Amino acid sequence: MAGENWxxxxxxxxxxxxxLSAVKAATTKLAVSCRDGVFGAVSNACNHAGGPLGDxxxxxxYVVCPWHQWKFHRLTGRGEPGFEADxxxxxxxxxxxxxxxxxxxxxxxxxxxxxxPHPLERPVVRAPGPIxxxxxxxxxxxxGAPRYSGSDDLLxxxxxxxAAEGCETQLIRLNDLSFEACKGYYSKAAxxxxxxxxxxxxxxxxxxxPVYEGLVHWCDAVIVSTPIRWGQASSLYFRxxxxxxxxxxxxTIRNRVLIRNKVAAFIIVGGQDNVQGVAGQxxxxxxxxxxxxxxxxxxxxxxxxxAEDMQNNVTAVRNSRxxxxxxxxxxxxxxxxxxxxLDAEARDHIARGGRKAQPV
Numbered sequence: 117m118a119g120e121n122w123x124x125x126x127x128x129x130x131x132x133x134x135x136l137s138a139v140k141a142a143t144t145k146l147a148v149s150c151r152d153g154v155f156g157a158v159s160n161a162c163n164h165a166g167g168p169l170g171d172x173x174x175x176x177x178y179v180v181c182p183w184h185q186w187k188f189h190r191l192t193g194r195g196e197p198g199f200e201a202d203x204x205x206x207x208x209x210x211x212x213x214x215x216x217x218x219x220x221x222x223x224x225x226x227x228x229x230x231x232x233p234h235p236l237e238r239p240v241v242r243a244p245g246p247i248x249x250x251x252x253x254x255x256x257x258x259x260g261a262p263r264y265s266g267s268d269d270l271l272x273x274x275x276x277x278x279a280a281e282g283c284e285t286q287l288i289r290l291n292d293l294s295f296e297a298c299k300g301y302y303s304k305a306a307x308x309x310x311x312x313x314x315x316x317x318x319x320x321x322x323x324x325x326p327v328y329e330g331l332v333h334w335c336d337a338v339i340v341s342t343p344i345r346w347g348q349a350s351s352l353y354f355r356x357x358x359x360x361x362x363x364x365x366x367x368t369i370r371n372r373v374l375i376r377n378k379v380a381a382f383i384i385v386g387g388q389d390n391v392q393g394v395a396g397q398x399x400x401x402x403x404x405x406x407x408x409x410x411x412x413x414x415x416x417x418x419x420x421x422x423a424e425d426m427q428n429n430v431t432a433v434r435n436s437r438x439x440x441x442x443x444x445x446x447x448x449x450x451x452x453x454x455x456x457x458l459d460a461e462a463r464d465h466i467a468r469g470g471r472k473a474q475p476v
Contacts, residue, residue, distance in 0.1 A: 121221035128211045131155065136179060138170025144220045146170065146207065147179055149190040156190035157218045159205040163188075163195075163228055165310050169204070183301060183308040184318070193224055201229035236312040236328050240374055242336075242458070247451045249278040250335035251287040252327070254342045254353035259291060266385040266433030270415065270443040271341040274383065277444025278337075283451050288330055290352040293323030298358035306369050313362040324359050331405075332363065336454035337379040338407070339447055340398065344386020344418060349394050357401055364404050375406030377457040381450040382414035383443055387429045391416040408457060410449035415442045 123141035125148060131137055132150045138160055139146050145160035147170035158179060160170045167183030174180070178187040178196055187196040193206030205223035209216065251274065255265045268289075275285045296319070302309035316322040331338060342349040366372040380402040384394050395414045403409075417439055419429055433439060 120219050122210070122217040122219050124215050125157075125218050126216055128155075128214050128216050131216050135174045136170060136172060138168055141207075141218045141220045144223075146218060146220075147172070147190075148209075148216065148218070149174060149179060151177065151190070154191075155209045155211065155216055157207040157209045158188060158190060158193045159223070159226065161204070162186050163202050163204055163226070165308060165314075167305070167308060183304055184314050195229075199229065201227060203227045234312045234317055236316065236325070236332065238333075240332055240376070245284065247278075247283045247336045247454050247458075248334055249275065249283045249285050249447060249451055249454075250330045250338040251275045251285065252330075252338055252340045253287065253289040253291070254340065254350045254356065255289070256291055256350055256352050264430050264434065265343070266417065266430060267341040267343050267383055269434060270383045270385065270417075270439060271339060273440040274339050274443040274447035278447040278451055281448055281451060283447075286330060286334065288326055290327075290356055293326070294321075295323035295355070295359065297355055298361060302361060302365055306365070309362055309365040309369070311362050311366050311372075311374070313359060315359070324356065327356060327360075328363075331360075331378075332374050335378065336458065337381065337447075337450040339381050339383060339450060340402075341383035341385075342394065342398075344384060344388050344390060344394055347388060347390035347393060349384075349398060353398075360401075360405060363406075367406070373406055377454070378407050379410060379450045379454045379457070380405075380407035380413070381410055381446050382416075383446070384414055384416040384418075385433055386418045387423060387426050389418050389421045391418050408453060410446070410453045412446070412449070415439065415446050 125139045125141050131148055137148045139148050146157045147160045149156045160168055162169055162181040164184055164186045167181040169179045169181055172180045172182040177190050179190050180187050188204050193204040194200045195202035205226050207223045208219040251271045253268050253271055255268050257263055279285045296315050299315060301314055316325055342353050363374050366374055382398050384391055417433055
């Protein structure tokens with residue numbers, strides 16, 4: 117018939133032997149499925165982030181995207197119940213002489229139901245006002261029976277000093293937030309890591325949202341405090357850091373810098389040693405996100421590997437005026453650098469250097 121464009125996409129026997137296959141009909145990429153001897157063909161590109169549907173799985177009659185598990189009916193292309201308005205193109209299929217043919221000229225339209233943009237997705241524009249200093253505590257403890265934390269105590273001194281200098285301050289305790297670990301979407305494909313984080317998009321109650329809001333949209337400077345646990349930063353710190361991949365990956369895959377003209381500094385306190393190792397990791401990681409650092413960018417304290425009398429560690433930090441003054445001075449150095457960065461006209465470009473030199 118006129119207007120038809122039947123294209124051979126493969127052997128019916130071979131395609132029937134796999135529930136789902138990614139194929140090409142000329143230049144059109146398709147996800148071809150077979151269930152109970154009936155073939156279906158839909159676009160290979162998911163509506164959400166362009167994931168390859170043909171590399172996914174079948175859940176009944178629904179093709180499940182391998183990136184973020186969006187579902188589309190394998191025959192009609194419609195989204196799963198409740199999301200039917202999201203539809204990928206579906207194509208007529210027939211079998212002739214043992215070959216599967218798809219009419220790529222008769223695809224249904226791709227439709228996307230209207231979705232309000234996630235609040236984090238808005239342009240990064242600094243609102244007028246004083247320098248804003250975010251305190252980020254990564255100490256884990258029993259919220260029902262809180263204990264003294266040296267890193268938290270020094271962070272409080274830092275924020276108090278910043279406030280005394282006229283800065284606006286905010287404190288976020290990771291221990292108070294409920295958030296999932298990183299799902300590793302970037303390991304599936306670079307573009308599977310989205311901004312906002314796919315976990316945040318799928319979970320309106322994602323506890324890491326205020327951290328993203330604070331780092332990307334609100335603060336000019338952040339002071340991250342951590343205890344030392346077996347020579348490393350806290351487990352909460354690393355859970356957060358993995359979820360912050362979404363910020364760094366925007367640079368790699370989209371040439372988009374979310375962190376610009378912002379400063380990071382650190383408070384590190386531990387009953388064990390390795391202050392410089394912990395500081396090195398934190399400096400390297402926050403540099404990858406795009407942060408600048410003040411001169412002498414961390415304040416730290418440790419009584420060493422053999423100091424197992426933790427009550428004395430606690431007493432040493434609590435009663436050390438130099439440590440608390442030093443934390444305050446750190447906050448002031450960070451705020452002053454943030455002000456200088458805002459006053460300067462930074463060049464709006466990305467310098468691709470080192471291991472991140474190659475765009476995806």
